[in-house]
Amino acid sequence: MQTLLLVLDLCGTFVFAASGAAAANKRDLDLFGVLVISFVAGNFGGLVRDVLIGAVPPAAISDWRYLAVSIAAGLLTFLLNSVVGEILNFVLIFDAAGLALFAVSGTQKALSFNLNPLMAAVLGTLTAVGGGMARDLLLAQVPTILKADFRATPALVGAVVVVLGQSTELPPWQVAIVAAVIAFGVRVIAIHQGWSLPHARKH
Amino acid sequence: MQTLLLVLDLCGTFVFAASGAAAANKRDLDLFGVLVISFVAGNFGGLVRDVLIGAVPPAAISDWRYLAVSIAAGLLTFLLNSVVGEILNFVLIFDAAGLALFAVSGTQKALSFNLNPLMAAVLGTLTAVGGGMARDLLLAQVPTILKADFRATPALVGAVVVVLGQSTELPPWQVAIVAAVIAFGVRVIAIHQGWSLPHARKH
Amino acid sequence: MQTLLLVLDLCGTFVFAASGAAAANKRDLDLFGVLVISFVAGNFGGLVRDVLIGAVPPAAISDWRYLAVSIAAGLLTFLLNSVVGEILNFVLIFDAAGLALFAVSGTQKALSFNLNPLMAAVLGTLTAVGGGMARDLLLAQVPTILKADFRATPALVGAVVVVLGQSTELPPWQVAIVAAVIAFGVRVIAIHQGWSLPHARKH
Numbered sequence: 001m002q003t004l005l006l007v008l009d010l011c012g013t014f015v016f017a018a019s020g021a022a023a024a025n026k027r028d029l030d031l032f033g034v035l036v037i038s039f040v041a042g043n044f045g046g047l048v049r050d051v052l053i054g055a056v057p058p059a060a061i062s063d064w065r066y067l068a069v070s071i072a073a074g075l076l077t078f079l080l081n082s083v084v085g086e087i088l089n090f091v092l093i094f095d096a097a098g099l100a101l102f103a104v105s106g107t108q109k110a111l112s113f114n115l116n117p118l119m120a121a122v123l124g125t126l127t128a129v130g131g132g133m134a135r136d137l138l139l140a141q142v143p144t145i146l147k148a149d150f151r152a153t154p155a156l157v158g159a160v161v162v163v164l165g166q167s168t169e170l171p172p173w174q175v176a177i178v179a180a181v182i183a184f185g186v187r188v189i190a191i192h193q194g195w196s197l198p199h200a201r202k203h
Numbered sequence: 204m205q206t207l208l209l210v211l212d213l214c215g216t217f218v219f220a221a222s223g224a225a226a227a228n229k230r231d232l233d234l235f236g237v238l239v240i241s242f243v244a245g246n247f248g249g250l251v252r253d254v255l256i257g258a259v260p261p262a263a264i265s266d267w268r269y270l271a272v273s274i275a276a277g278l279l280t281f282l283l284n285s286v287v288g289e290i291l292n293f294v295l296i297f298d299a300a301g302l303a304l305f306a307v308s309g310t311q312k313a314l315s316f317n318l319n320p321l322m323a324a325v326l327g328t329l330t331a332v333g334g335g336m337a338r339d340l341l342l343a344q345v346p347t348i349l350k351a352d353f354r355a356t357p358a359l360v361g362a363v364v365v366v367l368g369q370s371t372e373l374p375p376w377q378v379a380i381v382a383a384v385i386a387f388g389v390r391v392i393a394i395h396q397g398w399s400l401p402h403a404r405k406h
Numbered sequence: 407m408q409t410l411l412l413v414l415d416l417c418g419t420f421v422f423a424a425s426g427a428a429a430a431n432k433r434d435l436d437l438f439g440v441l442v443i444s445f446v447a448g449n450f451g452g453l454v455r456d457v458l459i460g461a462v463p464p465a466a467i468s469d470w471r472y473l474a475v476s477i478a479a480g481l482l483t484f485l486l487n488s489v490v491g492e493i494l495n496f497v498l499i500f501d502a503a504g505l506a507l508f509a510v511s512g513t514q515k516a517l518s519f520n521l522n523p524l525m526a527a528v529l530g531t532l533t534a535v536g537g538g539m540a541r542d543l544l545l546a547q548v549p550t551i552l553k554a555d556f557r558a559t560p561a562l563v564g565a566v567v568v569v570l571g572q573s574t575e576l577p578p579w580q581v582a583i584v585a586a587v588i589a590f591g592v593r594v595i596a597i598h599q600g601w602s603l604p605h606a607r608k609h
Binding site for chain 3: 024025027028029030032033034036037047051056057058062064067077078079081082137138139140
Binding site for chain 1: 264
């Protein structure tokens, strides 16, 4: 189970890092810039979560595999730039998987550090969307997730399921699977249906 | 006393969160974006202070009331967008109160973690102005406080009074009141007189 | 030796803070803004490193000299704005020295907190380039180091030398000198030869 989680976590990191690298290429960053954005997009959410709950050094710093996977994704995207752009449109499905997984694993980690359930769900959501926000900020843009992307809501739904599941008698790994499947499903339906959140009415 | 401080702290969070939501509405963020900016504007200064002094998880994460107040302020501003813009001009006075309070409570918390007096005053000022800076950065703007707002100086004055007061025989809560009143007064006078800091001469 | 390192560290802080202040003046920030950017440019890399490895409060917060040196550099640059612009072109050599030193001292500090060698080198590089990145972000710009500056590579080279040197029988201070000289040399040659990193091919 632990190994499965790690593998899934690294898969999520890979997908997010590749999407970061693609955005960096679009802005014509150099190789170093691309790799920095890759690492940040793949790991920033978890990094901030770990710093806030006092789990230092964060996993993304103490375990070299997160860096290795991020750099591999960044290099691959850097070298195959024209190809990756095409592929990424197909891998929205992978992005949805990464989102679901990060939300679930982030919430579980926060709960294991004795945070109250509400804030654990918030930190789980932050784990899922923090990397993309930091990627946009490094590119001097307002994070798209604050304006249009319907990605935070599926993450939050998954995080809430984890929190609710904790008070049942189900073992954590079953809760994790159910929560991830639900978050993934909500995200996929949202893409398909073009869901979005409301904006405030203009003056 | 402890309860009074908490209430005042939450009032400051509410005012700052509402101002963050108003700025987010102006940039046409969606509901999630508005709530994120609300929380960040109301809590980021204290969050960074707590991480830097080692008080993790930070109060804004471990105590759900900060999130609840931030979301309430964000939702209210989101729903009453046209009204709130008008009101906010009237509540510069509340903003001044929030600023004074955060500067004082931030400095006292830093001192209680045994920081040296100089850095405690700096962290107190950061507590007061950090939320507004992060709000602007998330909106991809140079923080206005770095360019024009005369808000850091009143906060710093209040923080210095707290530090100086510590070496007197006055009880902390009396020092806090005096410091907050002074910071508040300087801010209100600054608004009224249109004070600003100098800029470097051009080349 | 300890004293020498501190002096060199403060020199690096001074140079980076001055470069931050010059950039802030160019964007017409006010005095507070200039001093904030000075402190951030001189200390942000080390601050983040310390938070990530759990060394809180970070040295830049617990030791008042870092703030004092940063403010001195910021004030000087603020007052002598037109002069400093000219001088800074001459002090690329000092910037290279600061870069080399921060990379070395940052890596050694990370190693002393038992990080694995790979991540220690990464954090050493972050120490060297983090301040400049944060300076650019506060000015709402994509960090130049992600697009063009050839500064990360010399820092990384120096950091790797520190890591490799640790497994030899050389005393740490000799390793530090060798690593700093190499990083400094690579940076100076890079400036002279106009080296840059590759960019991804366009679609």
